Amino acid sequence: MYQYTSFDRQFVHQRAAQFRDQLERNLAGELADDDFRPLRLQNGWYIQRHAPMLRVAIPYGELSSRQLRQAARIARELDRGFGHFTTRQNLQYNWIPLPKSADAMDLLAEVDMHGIQTSGNCIRNITSDVYAGIAPDEIVDPRPYCEILRQWSTLHPEFAFLPRKFKIAVSGSLEDRAAIAWHDVGLQLLKNEAGEVGFKVLVGGGMGRTPVIGTVVNEFVRWQQILVYLEAIVRVYNRFGRRDNLYKARIKILVKAEGQKFIDAVNTEFAKILEHDVDGREHIIPVSELERVSRHFETPAGVRPATTGFDPNRTGPAPAAFVRWLERNVRGHRVPGYRAVTLSLKRPGQAPGDVTASQMEAAATIADRYSLGELRVSHEQNLMLPWVREADLFSVWHAAKDAGFATPNIGLLTDLIACPGGDFCALANARSIPVAASITERFDDLDALYDIGDIDLHISGCMNSCGHHHTGHIGILGVDKDGSEWYQVSVAGSDGTTLSGASVPGKVIGPSFSADEVPDVVEALIDTYLRQRAVGERFIDTARRLGVAPFRTAADAVRRDTAAPATAAAKAAPVAEPAEAL
Template sequence: MYKYDEIDQAIVNERVAQYRDQTRRYLAGELSDEEFRPLRLQNGLYIQRHAPMLRIAIPYGTLASYQLRKLAEITRRYDRGYGHFSTRQNLQLNWPRLEDTPDILAELATVQMHAIQTSGNCIRNITTDQFAGIAPDEIIDPRAVAEIMRQWSTFHPEFALLPRKFKIAVSGSQQDRALVQAHDIGLEFFYDADHKMAIKVWVGGGLGRTPILGTVINEQLEWQHVLTYCEAIIRVYNLHGRRDNSYKARIKILVKALGIDEFRRQVDAEWAHLKDGPNTITEAELERVAHHFTRMPYDTLPAHDASFDAAIASNPAFAAWVKRCVHAHREPGYRAVTLSLKPHGVAPGDATTEQMQVVADLADRYSFNELRVSHEQNLILTDVRLGDLYALWENARAHGLATPNIGLLTDIICCPGGDFCSLANAKSIPIAEAIQRQFDNLDYLHDIGDLELNISGCMNACGHHHIGHIGILGVDKDGSEWYQVTIGGKQGSDASLGTVIGPAFSADEMPGVVQRLIDVYIAQRSDEERFIDTVRRIGVAPFKEYVYADKAGKKEAAHV
């Protein structure tokens, strides 16, 4: 992973000192709420329903074990003993005191971390595939370019006050695990006919109030020009994006209004002034940054391990965990491991101080001192020997980190919702917990198979409900919390947006609604179909009919 040089460290230290003085002046009454608001947002601090929320950046989802230990220490010292990993591969603290936030940022700076540009109308944390660098289907490791883009976008003066927040995702694998089509800019890396690195550029994607999948604006961009081309895109957006209506301020609205052909024409015209300029990436610069992402010191191992095979054969619980939580690796004898942050009864994505310390220890012992955060809100050890998997499993299980539900219905993506967020229309966490209780039989979950369920507490879609196989959106209905359901959404290279099945449901109805959706799937599926495959084959109507027939029947019974 990338290590700060003296310039990086000086910039972050200076920002901490600047923010410390700004906070001091605000607490002394020298700055008004309105004056302090943009200053705190530039440093990742929101004012939530009950307390401030501090969002800490984890660039392209990569953490060193010593950084995770620092996060654990901060959650113990300054928060309530836990943190929340978000769908942007960041960590959120839900209970810090405002007066402590300068000290938290100072602590982060000691381990090359910060909260810069994790909020506000700027270029946010650049995200990527959690398996970048080790996935067997990877074509190009995109992390070096992601790091160059992070450096380019951080403190970029021209883009410090965009019409709205701006999100970029990069992917270099055959299967898109970074949601590039659902971002303001999505970058897909590949080799062209001459075996040179090139980039397919998507633009205008995004979820929220108006969900739209992006459109390809450039089929084959030379990698050297990725900064200047993205700069041209953002300049056009910055010039024409709506500033009078926050609901219509995202780039997706501008692309839709202009049409992709006109938007591309304006981008190309702007790019003509930038191409081959100072922001053109040189081979030397790419090599310098790529040096931080070189191959780990893998041992030469056999493709199979007798002790691992024996443990699989003799221990069904271990075998179930391997099936769901252990992933293929490009190096023989190694695997990647997802540590589930979705045990039943816990808010999805939450990790305690103790669990963070345990994961840091596991990373040191088994995974070259490094780990990843996925946008599915789990933690990943990317480089584990086959022969170490059983010991790792025992340790992870002892600390609630080995629930074998990755990719299953209870591996729920969920925003903090109305329990914390002042923007939310409804609570998300209680709905997730109720669904987890409904489906607490692991054998049944494995029979259901791969199914993605996403929950958002409002139209901002921080839980990515639009692209869940089953999506749940909290809505306000006459001052009460209700939940709208979509089905048929999907992330990946064949991404799709879900379809609303009908009127919203009350909170206590939601576990039953999900159960009836599953009932239709089990009755209708064929061969090895996943839930999303069945929805795409038979359509939404059979699911809607069955769910609302039950609802109508209950109403009729109530009147008898």
């Protein structure tokens, strides 16, 4: 993990002190709310439906046990005892009173954490593959480059007030587990025929009202020049982005409208920056800097590769529950004798991604004991232990089971993604958490879940798509229909992983449904798949082979006689992304 330097720590503490001064002046009436708003936003503070919401950055998903314990302390002392992990590797608190917000910033700074640029019209938290640095299919470890990007983009004066928010994701493996095509900029690390490291660059991906897959604008940018190329992209966006129209301000709209003209403008700006770099070093990442940062991501000293293989039945038949957990929650590792273990945060009675202070502390203890004090936050809103010895797997299973993290459902229907929705978010058209709970309760039989197999179900409470409904094999979107909560359903979306195939938005299967109907609709879609799947065929494959029609027919059959007839309001997309969109 990257360890803060004295400069890094001084910077974060100064930022926290600056925020405290701004807060005190605001509470004293000396700094108007309109003037305070952009300041709190760029420190991660929103004003939500019931209370302020703090979004804490977890850069590229890496988290230490010490940091997680401090997060638990903040949850217990300042919030209502829990936090929420998001799809973009952040941690959110929903109940910290604004007068205590500076206290939270001070506590975060104590463990090298902050909320800087987790909101506002700036470059947001850099995200990456949860298995970065340990994946067997990795080409290049993306974490050193993510850290360099984080440092470059933090408080970059030219990019602090962009037309809209700006998100970057980086992948370094054969399989794209970072959903790079769905981001404003997606970076794929690769090597050319000469063995040189560089990036394929995609621009203009995004969800929201207009789901767009990113466009490849450069097949290979040398790693030394990636900051230059990103600077060129953001400069063109900063200059030509639609500041006159909030709903057309994302870079995806500019790329879609301008096409090759946008690409040409970026490449012209790129050449111009390099031309004015007199000594050839001003905008280039020095080898020495990459080496300095990379040293933080070397294999930890405590890792000892094993020479013998892992056999769960070595001392006798393994418990069936343990075998299921191994199959679903444990993945391969680049280091012989080690595995990556997911701690599932999905279980009945708890919203997807939610974690209590006690659970945070329990996860930190497990990480200290079995994963060298390191955890990761996944896109799927779970926690992952990256350095577990195969010899410890049985003990880890017991510890995870005791803490409530051992549900063997990773990749299955109940490992669903959901945003906080209308229970917390002022932007939501509908609630997500009760719908997620209803689906989890409906599909509570593990044997049935295993028969259904791999499937991604994603729920968003509004078109801002914080639950990434566009990418779900089954996607559920909360919409407003005459002041009531309704839900659009789509099928066959993809985030770009090997299981899902090429990134593509799901197709809406018809008019919206009431909240009570949604579990029945999901069950009807699953039943259609089970009846018509080929041998070994997964839901996403069947949905693509059959198309939307049979799923629409199955869903329509669910619609109750008492339901209101479909109207234009039910079919139309809800209100688009507002000014303080998440």
